[in-house]
Amino acid sequence: MNANRHRIRFDTKTIDLFWLVGFSAWRSIEVYSPALAITMQSGLTISQALQIDGELTTFERDYKERLQAAASLISATSTDEIAWPPDVPQPQADRDQLADPQDKVAFDLTALALAFALLHEFSHVKLLAEKAQPDTLPEEELACDVWARDFMTAKLAAYAQAHGHTYEEVSQKRAMGLALAATVIHAITPTAAQWGNSEYPPLSDRIQAIVAGFNLPPGSRFWFFAACLLVGIMRQEHRPLDITGRTPQALAEALIAQIR
Numbered sequence: 119m120n121a122n123r124h125r126i127r128f129d130t131k132t133i134d135l136f137w138l139v140g141f142s143a144w145r146s147i148e149v150y151s152p153a154l155a156i157t158m159q160s161g162l163t164i165s166q167a168l169q170i171d172g173e174l175t176t177f178e179r180d181y182k183e184r185l186q187a188a189a190s191l192i193s194a195t196s197t198d199e200i201a202w203p204p205d206v207p208q209p210q211a212d213r214d215q216l217a218d219p220q221d222k223v224a225f226d227l228t229a230l231a232l233a234f235a236l237l238h239e240f241s242h243v244k245l246l247a248e249k250a251q252p253d254t255l256p257e258e259e260l261a262c263d264v265w266a267r268d269f270m271t272a273k274l275a276a277y278a279q280a281h282g283h284t285y286e287e288v289s290q291k292r293a294m295g296l297a298l299a300a301t302v303i304h305a306i307t308p309t310a311a312q313w314g315n316s317e318y319p320p321l322s323d324r325i326q327a328i329v330a331g332f333n334l335p336p337g338s339r340f341w342f343f344a345a346c347l348l349v350g351i352m353r354q355e356h357r358p359l360d361i362t363g364r365t366p367q368a369l370a371e372a373l374i375a376q377i378r
Contacts, residue, residue, distance in 0.1 A: 119132050119235060121239040121243045122243070123243060123247045126239040126240060126243065131191065133209060134191065134209055135188060135192065136228055136231060136232045137206075137209040138191060138202075139185070139301065140298055141221070141224045142181070142187075142188060142206065144224040144298075145180075146343075147343060149174070149178050149181045149350065150168075150346045150350060151342065152167075152173075153174070154342065154346065158363060158369070161364075162362070163361055164360075164362075165358065181350065183203065184203045187200055187202065189305065207221055213225045226295070227291075227298045228298065230270070230298070231295050233295075234267070234270060234295065234299040237266035237270065238263060239262075240266075241265040242258070255316065257319075259317075259319055260323060260324065263324055263327045264327055271292055271332075274292065290334060290339055290340045293332040293338075297340065297343060297344040299328060300324065300328045301351070303321070304325075304351055325374060325377065326374060336367035336368065338366065341365070341367040341370040342370075344373075345366055345373055348373035348374065348377060351377065357376070361373060361376060
């Protein structure tokens, strides 16, 4: 996916990739939530809690296999070249055709993540058309992240009232979608660029920019989901998880700091 001053370019493989990463990453909750719950209740580090989760090996193996399929899709010419995970439904436009409520949740969050990506690219188009680009490409990437985030979080109160939800419910779901978008960005960013280069800012700065600004309670499901996603990223990279926290927010913020 990329943009110039006239258009945003993407293809069906782009949509398939978001779908596959989104549905796979949603399962991070079933993989890592037991250890995070133990950490909050006992004061053990996340690493220590993971070691006493007797079922982690099986769940984490399946989780990594799904994400590996997504990694294979990045370098493939088309989706037909990869083995699609049997427990991930095929991409489709009709949410109501999905029988599993978990798949419906993943559908919604994946759609929000894709919307963020398209808005990010639209911001590039806007800056180019207005000749208002920042001085460096990394600055422009962060500016587009912030613009897309602000677009997706504007007028939340009016939307919540119109659809019979509380402001916190809508804000929490948007935040979860943006956390998933950050996970997709991590998946598609080459390892060499994750620390930042002449074109992209450090990935940690992008994650911070995308999920910042949500005034949600410390126990919000958003913080818990974000923490599960971040543990998954750090486990893939074999990074230490000597982190403690008594609330989901404390854990998520400590993980964001650690990923830097």
